[in-house]
Amino acid sequence: MPDILDWSGSDLERLELEAFEGRSNEMAARMREEVAAGRLPFLSMPYMDGLLEQLDGLQDYLAGFEHMLLLGIGGSALGARALQKAFFPRQDQPCHDGPWLWIADNVDSYALESYMAKLPPEKTVVVTVSKSGGTIETVGQYFIIRDWMRGRIGDDWTEHMLLVTDEKAGFLRKEADENAIRTLPVPDNLGGRYSVLSAVGLVPALFLGMDVRALVDGAREMAAPLADPGLDGEALAKLPSFDLAVWANGLMRAGYDQLIFFSYIPLWASFGDWFAQLWAESLGKEGKGSQPIAAIGATDQHSVNQMFLDGPRNKACLFLTCPTLPAGPRFPENLPDAFDYVRGKEFGELIQAEGMGTRMALQKNGVPLVEMRMEHDDPRQAGKLIALLGAATILAGWLMDINPLDQPAVELGKRLAKARLGADGLPEETADLADFLTSQRDEREF
Known part of the structure; x- marks a missing residue:
């Protein structure tokens, strides 16, 4: 059938x-x-054979950990969670004894502090996923977890890090080059919501023992x-x-x-x-x-x-x-x-x-x-x-005569949030923020 x-x-x-x-x-x-211009790697998957070889080489490395902490948001997390729930349901069932995948996909102090208090760093690999290397929700968590790892493990902290990011540019690429951290690339023109069939989704799937090749096939x-x-x-x-x-x-x-x-x-x-x-x-x-x-x-x-x-x-x-x-x-x-x-x-x-x-x-x-x-x-x-x-x-x-590969309106909220935190180079957003904060509010107790 x-x-x-x-x-x-x-x-x-x-x-x-x-x-x-x-x-x-x-x-x-x-x-x-x-497809010919390389703008639809989600469908053409020119990167896939090379990625599968890289994943084969990572199997023994990942098998050395009991926990994976995935730092990512939006498309960097939703696909991984869908695969986890679909094909590794036992983590949510009684008496599960590992491995464990934890997905930090929000600005949640309760969760982040819990991970640092309860995860054994020597048995944990941290996978940070950001194509641009500048997603503040993700990179912000990386900064904190990086310091936690350094404090608990010392010079071996880099052995517990895996960065999934742009192959050439961005903060995480620079971080990987300067500290000799393992990386896997997010292919060019592969937006986050289309990226589950790349290292973004396949690394956690491999860690949990899923049949990655069947998924790809x-x-x-x-x-x-x-x-x-x-x-x-x-x-x-x-x-x-x-x-x-x-x-x-x-x-x-x-x-x-x-x-x-x-x-x-x-x-x-x-x-x-x-x-x-x-x-x-x-x-x-x-x-x-x-x-x-x-x-x-x-x-x-x-x-x-x-x-x-x-x-x-x-x-x-x-x-x-x-x-x-x-x-x-x-x-x-x-x-x-x-x-x-x-x-x-x-x-x-x-x-x-x-x-x-x-x-x-x-x-x-x-x-x-x-x-x-x-x-x-x-x-x-x-x-x-x-x-x-x-x-x-x-x-x-x-x-519909629109571009289904970009997300222009989402970027405005990101820029305004950065302005709120004092980032430079955002004069228009900073002015809008000042107007918003000084405007007359209609606030009522409930």
């Missing part, structure tokens, strides 16, 4: 898709041009047709990533400005957070885009699903399922009569029934829905899903 996109509930017939479908030749030409299978130098409009129009991009644009034109990512693969729920950044940061530009909403089945049937089903009709849904999830234990036979419908059934049947019920209810209530039905919940299928959604996002942005 292959992986399937089920379009039965997508409302294709009600959406105006012809204008977007008719741009397949244009999109194929752009894809060929961008799945992604390559999905991406190869898009990176083909002979790609034409006819071939592109047959690819699922283009179908999803066209559908998304039809939805937005019809006023569906929210896109639910509903995961009925419980261990894959964190892919919803990964997708939310991918979609929002790529497509939320120039007053355009649709708001991604991560939801977990069956948990969110009992929380936000009421809004999905009976709120404003502005929502569509990507619905993630897998019919081959573990069966689990059986319900006992000696149940009260009110629960006789599950007597003797396998526990795993419940999530499948819940998923079908929710999918049908969403469709019945007018929510356009595409089911992404994975053959298995294994790393290869995860790689396919990552590449599919990444490619669909890029194509959706091009069809």
